[in-house]
Amino acid sequence: RALTLAYKYSRGPYRQGGSLFTQSTSIGPELSCVGVYYDDPNQVPPEKQRCIIGSILSEGDEKPSEELVKLYEQFGFKIFSFPEVTHVVMTTFPFTTFLSLYLAMYKVYPVMNDYIKNRKLCAHPWLEIYRGDVIYYVCPLARQGDFYVPELKQAERKAKEEEGDGQTDITGADSFSDNSSVSYTDRSESRETSMAPSVAPFLSKRESEDSDSKSDRSESMASGSSFEELDLEGHDDGERLGLSQQNSELRKEQDHPAGPKKPSDISTEEEQ
Numbered sequence: 001r002a003l004t005l006a007y008k009y010s011r012g013p014y015r016q017g018g019s020l021f022t023q024s025t026s027i028g029p030e031l032s033c034v035g036v037y038y039d040d041p042n043q044v045p046p047e048k049q050r051c052i053i054g055s056i057l058s059e060g061d062e063k064p065s066e067e068l069v070k071l072y073e074q075f076g077f078k079i080f081s082f083p084e085v086t087h088v089v090m091t092t093f094p095f096t097t098f099l100s101l102y103l104a105m106y107k108v109y110p111v112m113n114d115y116i117k118n119r120k121l122c123a124h125p126w127l128e129i130y131r132g133d134v135i136y137y138v139c140p141l142a143r144q145g146d147f148y149v150p151e152l153k154q155a156e157r158k159a160k161e162e163e164g165d166g167q168t169d170i171t172g173a174d175s176f177s178d179n180s181s182v183s184y185t186d187r188s189e190s191r192e193t194s195m196a197p198s199v200a201p202f203l204s205k206r207e208s209e210d211s212d213s214k215s216d217r218s219e220s221m222a223s224g225s226s227f228e229e230l231d232l233e234g235h236d237d238g239e240r241l242g243l244s245q246q247n248s249e250l251r252k253e254q255d256h257p258a259g260p261k262k263p264s265d266i267s268t269e270e271e272q
Helices: 014-027 066-074 099-118 150-163 205-211
Strands: 003-011 033-037 050-059 078-082 088-094 126-131 134-140 227-233 240-246 267-269
Touching: 003 014, 003 033, 003 066, 003 150, 014 033, 014 050, 050 066, 050 150, 066 078, 088 099, 099 134
Parallel strands: 240 267
Antiparallel strands: 003 050, 003 078, 033 050, 033 126, 088 134, 088 267, 126 134, 227 240
């Protein structure tokens, strides 16, 4: 469903996003937090990494509280809306302690990266939604340009004007095009993280092979429509990670998850 959020834009190491999560949760502790990461830290230097962090004010056709909007704006947050997108790659991971954030770095992103790469999907940017005791990892496959906030678009236009060559951005394609994508390579990630929930995405496959040997199978967060289950080779202990490709729309059950899930099952949501 469509999301309206209060956010702050950050350009710099993803690890500095922890303070923004703290600010956001201090203002609206009952709200779900969200982080959107636009750059691959394997390719983009820390000082140029771009993200937004904030809180979800409303979903679907519901309008956010004017009082809540003013409160966030008072603390320097801006308001932006994401469209409803039914083409996404997504999975979930249990959020029980801050240790969950570090585990997710090695369990979630490597599997999602492999899934996207193997199927040659155009998926960006990367969203992390913290809802209760579950973290939702979502990567749009359509309307990606609608997930780029004005500050980021303006910065890109200014950079291109200064260069005067109209070349693509550092990710290797136009940041706001639905056809753009990032390159997934087996490079070492900087491991720059924060104790706050600011997990840096796009960890390399090589790192995952050292730490994901005990990944369990789990259910997809999507609804129970018909699907084709795909078993991919897992890790050194012989386990196989189950990935599912489904044809369904995002359901309202996302607001009421049955319980914490693990990143073993990744689903590609598509329109009927």
